[in-house]
Amino acid sequence: MTPAPGGQSRRDTLRQEQAAQRAKERRRLGLVAILVVVLVVGGAIGVNSWRTKRAPSAGAVTATSFAPVSLVNGKPVVLGEAGAPVKIQLYEDFHCPHCAEFETEFGPTLTEEQNAGKIALELYPMSFIDQGSTAAANAMACAAESGFGQAYYLGLFANPSLEWQDQQLLDLAGKVATSVPERFKTCVTTDAHADWVASINAAATANKVTGTPTMFVNGTLVDLTTLTPESLKTMIGSATK
Numbered sequence: 001m002t003p004a005p006g007g008q009s010r011r012d013t014l015r016q017e018q019a020a021q022r023a024k025e026r027r028r029l030g031l032v033a034i035l036v037v038v039l040v041v042g043g044a045i046g047v048n049s050w051r052t053k054r055a056p057s058a059g060a061v062t063a064t065s066f067a068p069v070s071l072v073n074g075k076p077v078v079l080g081e082a083g084a085p086v087k088i089q090l091y092e093d094f095h096c097p098h099c100a101e102f103e104t105e106f107g108p109t110l111t112e113e114q115n116a117g118k119i120a121l122e123l124y125p126m127s128f129i130d131q132g133s134t135a136a137a138n139a140m141a142c143a144a145e146s147g148f149g150q151a152y153y154l155g156l157f158a159n160p161s162l163e164w165q166d167q168q169l170l171d172l173a174g175k176v177a178t179s180v181p182e183r184f185k186t187c188v189t190t191d192a193h194a195d196w197v198a199s200i201n202a203a204a205t206a207n208k209v210t211g212t213p214t215m216f217v218n219g220t221l222v223d224l225t226t227l228t229p230e231s232l233k234t235m236i237g238s239a240t241k
Contacts, residue, residue, distance in 0.1 A: 056159040056168055058151075058175035064115045068147040073199035074206075077144040079153060080120030086113075086239045089122045089216040091209045094136035095129040100160035102213040102224070107157065109229045113236050114150070123153065124200050126212055132164040135188075137197045139169040142187035143177075151176035 069078055076089065088110070092099040113119045125140050127133035136156055143152035155176045162168050169188050173180045187193065215222045218239050 054162070056155060056162055056172040056175060058155055058158070058172075064150060065148065066150055069144045069149065071141055071145060071193060071196050073196055074203040076122040076124045076200070076203075077141060077149060078120055078122055079144070079150045080114045081117045082120065084114075084117055084120040086119040086236050087122055087218055088119050088236075089124065089219070091124045091126055091204055091212050091214040093126045093129050093133050093212045094140070094156045094164070095133040095160070096212045097160065099213045100157055103157040106227070106229055106232055107154070109232050111150075111154070113233070118236055118240055124204055124209075125197070126201055126204055126209075127197055128201060132162070134194075134197055135166070135169060135191075136164040137200065138191050138193045139164070139172075139188045141193040141196055142184050143173065145187070146177075146181055146184045148173070148177040 066079055066081070071077070092102070110119065110121060114121060123140075125137040127137040140149065140152060140156065143149045152173065155172045156164075159168075159172070166189050170180075170185055173184055173188075213224065215224060217235055222235070
């Protein structure tokens with residue numbers, strides 16, 4: 001049968017219009033998909049920015065105040081009573097996720113034993129992960145020197161996701177200390193203990209410490225893979241005798 005005049009042309013026009021409509025719909029769906037991706041990525045960036053740049057919290061653990069310490073290059077910050085019978089050497093990085101896990105699991109036991117006068121914690125705050133590690137280690141030294149090192153130490157690990165910019169480090173001091181001396185603020189903002197921080201990394205290398213957390217009890221290396229809070233308490237009790 002011969003098509004009516006103009007019939008083929010109308011069918012061609014209809015097909016072209018349908019193809020154009022489908023292309024338009026694909027473009028619309030593509031734009032929607034791009035918008036969804038932008039919103040998801042933007043939301044993730046926003047959440048991460050809040051996690052790293054927010055103000056710190058004080059942490060839930062109440063800390064005993066110990067005497068201000070004097071810093072010596074290559075030597076740890078000592079947190080606890082000077083005459084405590086057990087010395088625990090602890091190598092940590094304030095941005096080390098495994099250290100944060102260690103503190104969640106074992107920190108309450110260590111704090112309890114410190115408060116009871118059984119242990120002195122010899123802290124080596126290493127700084128090999130990023131600039132925040134270095135800034136936090138310097139601020140830790142400033143806090144110990146100012147007499148609120150124990151509370152500051154617990155506060156740093158209560159906020160493991162923070163960048164540890166200067167203002168965050170100063171804000172944390174205001175949360176954990178009854179008063180913050182001006183010398184602490186200057187100490188933080190000028191990186192006053194940068195040489196000491198570097199010397200702690202060198203001391204860790206000299207002591208053959210290759211990762212964090214690493215713990216010794218009275219100089220004996222502890223296997224953290226089998227440690228439990230109960231076995232840690234037993235270990236401390238045995239070392240006290």
